[in-house]
Amino acid sequence: MQLVKREPLDGAGRLLGDCVLFRGLDAVAKDALLARARLRTFKAGETIFLLGSPGDTMMAVVSGQVRISVPSADGREIVLAILQDNDVFAEIAMLDGKPRTAEAHALTACTIATLARRDVLAHFTRHPKNWLSLVEVLCERLRRTDQHVADVAFLRLPVRLAKAMLRMTSIEMAQVPGPGDATIRLSQRELGNFVGAGREGVNKCLRNWQRAGLVRLENGMITIVDRSALEQLAAQA
Numbered sequence: 276m277q278l279v280k281r282e283p284l285d286g287a288g289r290l291l292g293d294c295v296l297f298r299g300l301d302a303v304a305k306d307a308l309l310a311r312a313r314l315r316t317f318k319a320g321e322t323i324f325l326l327g328s329p330g331d332t333m334m335a336v337v338s339g340q341v342r343i344s345v346p347s348a349d350g351r352e353i354v355l356a357i358l359q360d361n362d363v364f365a366e367i368a369m370l371d372g373k374p375r376t377a378e379a380h381a382l383t384a385c386t387i388a389t390l391a392r393r394d395v396l397a398h399f400t401r402h403p404k405n406w407l408s409l410v411e412v413l414c415e416r417l418r419r420t421d422q423h424v425a426d427v428a429f430l431r432l433p434v435r436l437a438k439a440m441l442r443m444t445s446i447e448m449a450q451v452p453g454p455g456d457a458t459i460r461l462s463q464r465e466l467g468n469f470v471g472a473g474r475e476g477v478n479k480c481l482r483n484w485q486r487a488g489l490v491r492l493e494n495g496m497i498t499i500v501d502r503s504a505l506e507q508l509a510a511q512a
Contacts (some may be wrong), residue, residue, distance in 0.1 A: 330368020339385030
């Protein structure tokens with residue numbers, strides 16, 4: 276894995292303090308914890324960690340998008356999640372100290388805030404009430420996984436593809452005032468891995484949507500042009 280420059284946490288990195296794990300802390304306790312955090316920057320496509328690597332840190336996305344996936348022995352991949360600003364990840368291996376259960380790669384250029392396992396556990400020892408916040412994070416992660424599995428099992432491909440694309444662009448659209456367009460930087464094969472479909476099925480849906488004016492396909496990117504129409508399609512669940 277390529278070595279990544281480590282930087283002290285700056286104002287942007289303090290977004291880590293807004294995640295649900297630490298919202299209940301008073302300003303003094305929060306500043307003391309965040310002083311131990313570090314920022315790491317990754318280029319698009321770079322590996323953040325690999326399956327089986329040591330689980331010695333937890334992380335939060337300060338900016339950019341991160342792809343969480345599990346590879347198979349024959350080179351295939353299951354995409355479990357696309358994480359965006361302020362999403363926490365890598366908390367399971369950090370808690371039990373065992374190897375990572377998935378891989379993380381920078382989908383776009385990313386800034387990641389990291390906290391060492393020893394510092395997080397020391398924090399929860401000093402502030403035991405905050406274990407409830409951690410339970411909330413894990414429960415929310417489990418709910419997302421359950422919903423994703425149910426979507427793949429029961430929904431038609433156009434519906435689950437529409438839902439997935441809307442989720443992937445929800446943060447981006449929230450940051451842009453007005454209607455605007457949102458762009459997805461996943462390949463059609465990666466989208467297929469995420470929604471449990473082959474590239475051919477995803478391509479057929481996207482081509483139909485492009486002809487209908489819902490999306491635009493160019494330069495290997497997918498741009499949502501008519502978000503309201505895509506939302507109506509996703510609502511057919």
